[in-house]
Amino acid sequence: MDILSKVQAINAMNLEILVDDLVRGGIPKEEAAVAVERYRSFLTAVAAYPTETLVPSKLVDKVWHAHMLRPRVYFEDCMVALGQIVDHTPGVYGTPAYEAAYAMTRKLVSYGHTMPVDPYADHPMAGAECFREPGEGDEWPLVRSRASAA
Numbered sequence: 001m002d003i004l005s006k007v008q009a010i011n012a013m014n015l016e017i018l019v020d021d022l023v024r025g026g027i028p029k030e031e032a033a034v035a036v037e038r039y040r041s042f043l044t045a046v047a048a049y050p051t052e053t054l055v056p057s058k059l060v061d062k063v064w065h066a067h068m069l070r071p072r073v074y075f076e077d078c079m080v081a082l083g084q085i086v087d088h089t090p091g092v093y094g095t096p097a098y099e100a101a102y103a104m105t106r107k108l109v110s111y112g113h114t115m116p117v118d119p120y121a122d123h124p125m126a127g128a129e130c131f132r133e134p135g136e137g138d139e140w141p142l143v144r145s146r147a148s149a150a
Helices: 003-012 016-024 029-048 058-068 071-082 096-108 141-149
Strands: none
Touching: 003 029, 003 071, 016 029, 016 058, 029 058, 029 071, 029 096, 058 071
16 A cells, blocks of 8 residues: 555544544543544654654544544554554653654654654653554564454
């Protein structure tokens, strides 16, 4: 799948339910809508830079979690748009790899200018305590199990 097709599929994702989920979680509707669009931009960066490790902001990570809490929708959206699950790697906060990935993310995502230089800042656009690490082909467990079931 080429990058244009991936971006079109990401833009076609119906993520409105995630706005509602965030509002139910206490985030104001306008902020939730912005967060969902930034999540869409994060997914676009994942598609455009498949070999880069990317750090979501705290706010984007809330949307990512809301999306993952709808596993069927998350799986279908990821498979249609990216051809693989976007894996979420915790336990990296405070490491040199995390800091390098955060700096790279600020350069690559469309909203990078809104992210503080310090990934540990007390700010909703600072780095979440995780990152998206690129997969290597068939290491994606859901893809592998789906392929073996066919």
